[in-house]
Amino acid sequence: MHYRPRTAILNNLEFDHADIFPDLDAIKKQFHHLVRTIPSEGLIISPASDANINEVLTMGCWTPTTQTSVNGNATWNAVLHQADGSLFSVYFDNVDQGKVDWSLTGEHNVYNALSAIVAANHVGILPSDAITALNQFKNVKRRMEVIAKINDVTLYDDFAHHPTAIQTTLDGLRKQVGKERIVAIVEPRSNTMRLGTHTDTLAQSFSQADLAIIYQPANLNWDLTQLSKQADNIEICTSIDDIITRLQQEAPLGGHFVLMSNGSFGGLYQRLQAALV
Template sequence: MHIHILGICGTFMAGIARLARELGMTVTGSDAHAYPPMSEQLAALGIEVMSGYEANHLDPVPDCVVIGNAMTRGNPAVEHVLDKGLRFTSGPAWLAEHVLQGRWVLAVSGTHGKTTATSMLAWILECAGRAPGYLVGGVPENFSQSARLGKDYFVVEADEYDSAFFDKRSKFVHYLPKTLVINNLEFDHADIFDDMAAIRRQFHHLVRTVPAAGRILRPSPDAEIDQLMDLGCWTPIQTFTTARGGDSSDADWQATVTHPDGSAFELARAGKTIASVRWPLIGEHNVSNALASIAAAEHAGVDPREACASLETFRNVRRRLEVCGRVGDITVYDDFAHHPTAIRATLDAMR
């Protein structure tokens, strides 16, 4: 089977390309910005990347054209696909059809922390011998690639952005997870969402796809997620919270930060401390990401103590408080944070 990907150099679509190659498919692609390092990484997989969106890129005719969500009507390649009646689909729909069917899907959603928590969860399952597949919106340092086919389990970063110009539903409605993490919920993506109600509506569609035999992990307290759940939920829920020493909570899972910078914490289940973690990451937001990942992995059968041990060897995704270099007593970090809440969490971690 030959697929051609429009917008192949985006992180998500490049991950789709990698998965398709692992499935033995012939993959080609086009992008307006086909340059290193992504073009070189794709070339190393035997994937031809063409610059721009020309109709002749679709000759010979592929069996299916996978259209990225940055593509719009008026794009020459898109217009050619429609004019010639070529078979096409979105990236999330392709993933669901060719990779996720028959798998135990663990999806990590929310406004912040998706990429980091997805990488943590994949690493926990890897250390537990599950050999998971995964698709992450970044490059996890433990794996050095953004996607892998894997075996029975598949961990996916569940993005609320829309699927394609012809499918304005959020990507994550295609994934049908058995285990769902909702890490947090805030207003974001003002280019496609008018208000919080519009975002909650898409997350409610996601919640409706999780089976009664599944599990939803969510922070508590969180007023926005409370409103989301008030719309209806048919799946068992477990809650998690992060605290400082002396705080108490009735959440199912609790992480107590034991070092001011977040580089150490204790894990409690139902109020009983069961493990501790010392790791190279900093920031209370990363402790919360870890807690969500531990709880999700437990649903897939991984002992929480084993999960904690694996996190001590976890290396974060690139551009997440990544140290670029040190000169004298000055350390330079690179961080992806762009939402005000994420920027605040990053700065708090460094103070």
């Protein structure tokens, strides 16, 4: 609420930072305060499908708004040509603005691209020029970054540490690689994950993975074994050594190993590469 933007992208709103906010309504209140600071000549950009953001806007909004959608009917809409989101057309009021053809995958990144195009347009950049820039965009580190290809295994480093981020990232990869094997390896390191706030939703976020290995460090505040009871594809490991041993067993099957953490994962990135050679 202290940024005081003229152009604001409200990409999604979910419960997080459980060490700071008691519940989702408390976060909505902060978003409402932010919305109130945006001037009347500004612009608020948000996905039409996010019910929480829509609720915030109904709490009071005195700024023009515009919405985005994927294969929908919002003012700014992306029509997918590849299910993984790597190729799509951009429409404004049903008028084709051009195609984004890039290396990123996942519906969340399509929404990111749309929002960037709309925000750029608000400050005077033509959508066609924004699309040209996106087609030249190279992804940042730790966002499905390929860190190694060893025999038939591709290793990825990804910053995902929230169930929705995990789910959308794996969904994008699944749509890209088809039936190839996907193994997700997750360190529940964020404060919200460590508190066990997402106990009821975390297991389902691995639905697109053939196997999910979750690290249970000794100082975690809750027992992860309950997750393995919710889904057959989840295994719990209590040490980095155990994770490496398990992945060595999986490596002959090939596929995509996605390491997910907002930290260093106990040196797993470097140690696993050495172990798989």
